[in-house]
Amino acid sequence: MSTPKPKRGSERVPIIEPGHTFASVTDQISKIVLTRRTPRFWTVGFLIGASLTMLMLWAIGVLFLKGIGVWGVNVPVGWGFAIINFVWWIGIGHAGTLISAILLLLRQEWRTSINRFAEAMTLFAVAQAGLYPVLHLGRPWLAYWLLPYPNTMALWPQWRSPLVWDVFAISTYATVSLLFWYVGLIPDLATLRDRARRKGAQIIYGMLAMGWRGSAMHWHRYETAYLLLAGIATPLVVSVHTVVSFDFSIGIIPGWHSTIFPPYFVAGAIYGGFAMVLTIAIPLRKVYGLEDFVTLRHLDNMAKVMLATGLIVGYGYMIEAFMSWYSGNPYEKYMFWNRLTGPYWFIFWSLMLCNILAPQTLWWKTVRTNPLSLWIVAIIVNIGMWLERFLIVVTSLHRDFLPSSWGMYVPTKYDWATYVGTLGFFLALFLLFIRFLPMISIFEMRTLVPEADVRREP
């Protein structure tokens, strides 16, 4: 009466290197947090991250004191770095949710070794993204006006505005990402609680694990909850960047008012997000010796996702070009011509190089399975996606309908300080995460060990 299940992942290259047991998987991942000495790169990285965070706080402090005029935004370009970076960061977050939710539903078991830090990446990227719209308000201390709360002015948010939709989309996304991440962590926190030798660590991990004891009934409800969360997060991740694209496409500005925006934004988000996952994963597996868990097969798969979404993004660019001609609208036509040859021509052609040309190298398996070359491509795509958002925001606004209201946008040092600062803040948060929490889901890795398959014998 034995019903042998097919051995997971054994049809092709195994997901984790052979020879691992429940104990070895547990110990190798938990020792990074519990017993290994803090590596030097961590200290250096954290110092850099913390310093840049200080730089960001300085720039924000100046902004609060002097007002939005310290930024490069002006009339007509009212949306500068704030919105560019907001869209860039939020897009990066999407890969984490895709890996943790959509690939779970599709039973892509290779996601197991990368989902935890991809989710952490999502969380920290959304945290950076969330800063920008608030800073951009002009009077950030009134940010709570965006929420529907009973107030003495008897006012409500404008429900027909995509900016209000955005508030709900982003706050829901941040909350659900946090829940998903934390729920995934609970059993691993229990593992750390049971492994920790120091009293303080035992108490802190113990409180965070909430008394998890691995009961069969608990696991059953846990898995149901996790699966339902994945099912809920899947449409959510698509909706979030769709709503972000509505911020643009609901407006009538040439280059924005287009129906290609939602799918093109979602694909771009996943594209840029996978680039960021690779940017993080490749050094991480090297430094912490996690090549057994994050194998070349993982890198190969992620590179393929990047290539596929990159091609969708390329299709988006093509349709934008086609529609600007096919619409017969002189403003649309001029907008596109201006992107190619106007004052921001350099951004456009760099974008083509970074986002369209560079990822074509991923057609070759040697590029996909060579960590260094893949890392370089991922960095280029990260830059490319940032340039794309710059192009969309700035070139559409700086020359719209009336030549008398044309202008130029040049970011100031405060813009740059805030942007570089959020990069540092992200780095600092991420390093804290890998220092204090298991960066790979331990309990899910146990399910990939060959002995995990239950063969019932009579």
Next chain:
Amino acid sequence: MSERAERVPLYGLIAEFENPNELVVAAGRAREAGYRKMDAYTPYPIHELTDALGHPRTKLPLIVLCGGIIGCATALLMQWFATTVHYPINVGGRPLASWPSFIPVTFELTVLFSALAAVLGMLALNGLPMPYHPIFNAPRFALASRDRFFLCIEAKDPLFELEKTSRFLSTLGARVVSEVEE
């Protein structure tokens, strides 16, 4: 063994197994033998255990559905109330209850409420956070979060008799059988 148990109330007897197969078989046997108040403790979810132990399916999906419906209704009613009753304002001649513009917020709140229902519901049904549980008194129980598999028959099971149950657990191929104090 039995003298100690008289001094401190007993929570149950716990048997340790080295691999999931043994545990699933043991859980099935214990159920066949008539034991009901028992639970297994494993380092990762094992689907076969739920059936072997005869645990009921969880009601969690229903809770999540309710959460989603409440979120959806809240969002739609709030927007409808705001735009038609409490603060009606004519924007470009659009109808006041312009429901297509209400969809994004409605969708987001549906997702938010159902996700909160899923997590809080799971924790509530599991009785977490739980600061104290007797099972942690079991020796070697820390390995339940590493590489060992445990089956615990609780003292409140009507069939539970210290000697008999202990012998029964040993016949199931358990490496160690030990008492768990309340």
